[in-house]
Amino acid sequence: MFRIDRRLFEHFDMVLMLLIFLICTMAFFNLYSASFPPKGYGMPPYIRQGYFFLMGFAAFVFIVSFDYQELHSWNYPFYVLTILLLLFAFVAGHEAGGAQRWINLGFFKLQPSEPAKLMLVVTLASYYSRKEINDGYAIKDLVMPIVLTGIPFVLILLEPDLGTALMLGIIFVSMTVFVKLRMSTYLIMGSLGIGAILFAWESLLKPYQKQRIATFLNPEQDPMGHGYQVLQSKIAVGSGGRFGKGYMEGTQGHLHFLPERHTDFAFSVWGEEWGFAGSVIFIGIYFLLLLWGLYVAMYAKDRFGVLLAYGVVMLIFWQAVINLFMVMGFLPVVGIPLPLVSYGGSSLLTTMLGLGLLMNVRMRRFPNSMGRGE
Numbered sequence: 001m002f003r004i005d006r007r008l009f010e011h012f013d014m015v016l017m018l019l020i021f022l023i024c025t026m027a028f029f030n031l032y033s034a035s036f037p038p039k040g041y042g043m044p045p046y047i048r049q050g051y052f053f054l055m056g057f058a059a060f061v062f063i064v065s066f067d068y069q070e071l072h073s074w075n076y077p078f079y080v081l082t083i084l085l086l087l088f089a090f091v092a093g094h095e096a097g098g099a100q101r102w103i104n105l106g107f108f109k110l111q112p113s114e115p116a117k118l119m120l121v122v123t124l125a126s127y128y129s130r131k132e133i134n135d136g137y138a139i140k141d142l143v144m145p146i147v148l149t150g151i152p153f154v155l156i157l158l159e160p161d162l163g164t165a166l167m168l169g170i171i172f173v174s175m176t177v178f179v180k181l182r183m184s185t186y187l188i189m190g191s192l193g194i195g196a197i198l199f200a201w202e203s204l205l206k207p208y209q210k211q212r213i214a215t216f217l218n219p220e221q222d223p224m225g226h227g228y229q230v231l232q233s234k235i236a237v238g239s240g241g242r243f244g245k246g247y248m249e250g251t252q253g254h255l256h257f258l259p260e261r262h263t264d265f266a267f268s269v270w271g272e273e274w275g276f277a278g279s280v281i282f283i284g285i286y287f288l289l290l291l292w293g294l295y296v297a298m299y300a301k302d303r304f305g306v307l308l309a310y311g312v313v314m315l316i317f318w319q320a321v322i323n324l325f326m327v328m329g330f331l332p333v334v335g336i337p338l339p340l341v342s343y344g345g346s347s348l349l350t351t352m353l354g355l356g357l358l359m360n361v362r363m364r365r366f367p368n369s370m371g372r373g374e
Helices: 006-011 014-034 045-064 068-092 113-130 139-157 162-178 183-204 207-217 228-239 266-298 303-327 345-363
Strands: 094-096 099-104
Touching: 014 045, 014 266, 014 345, 045 345, 068 099, 068 113, 068 139, 068 303, 068 345, 113 139, 113 162, 113 303, 113 345, 139 162, 139 183, 162 183, 162 303, 228 266, 266 303, 266 345, 303 345
Parallel strands: none
Antiparallel strands: 094 099
């Protein structure tokens, strides 16, 4: 299973690798600035994240070492394992900030909801590639994908982690719309979606989650409370001007006005220090990576590869869009990290595994040179 065909190296995608390297390098220097000066106790976040980067590249190499077609066989065992990890985190996991969503492994705290997002991509890609319907999927054909999405969705929502749960829903919609649906299916799914939103607002959302939405609509109403993060983030990004204040010269971050500056609001630090020009360059490289991912999906050798690459791109794209809109005040604060940039081991490792799958699909795009991992 893990023997590598030497001919694969002929198809190694240097463009994809270069884009990943550039983003990771910018992210590391940004994290160093965001977490400087380090606290007098514990390991500084940038050093810990450095270890996570090394682990992430090891995971990247591991995932490209076998044929992605093997995931058809391992898909459901991995799915069950992820569900068991979510159950364990919910029942006996590490609690912080009123949420119970981590498993303490000693060297770092695993957040199972992060790999659950990638596992859903693999699961849906496997299902839709196995069951192709020429005249379009009817709603009855989507019962299994809905169940497969609904189980981790509910477990993550109960942690509670609304942002990650919503990401599962977004992944399901993105990948389901990508395959061919009947018009009646669109109408039914749209109606169910509207009904689910109304039900969630009345019965599922907790008061603090409703408060976040109210703060998004009017952050100035509570400038020293729930609206503080959004206002400080907008000030940081806006104060960068055209060319920024300079590396490690940002006042909002280094004077501690900006909370969570190394996690959810990492891009605010970048915007303040590098300004509009630096932000355009960063976002340009970031979304060039995503466009290249769609290029990989276009030229995949089979339907499973297409769906797998597309799903990974959508996973990164929607998290990036939500996070960027969040730090600029265009969306409520829902705790969605910026992949590869925000501090966090589980998120980083999951993203690197996803990019490894993208490289895997790219390297095996030629059927005549790809034997089943031989």
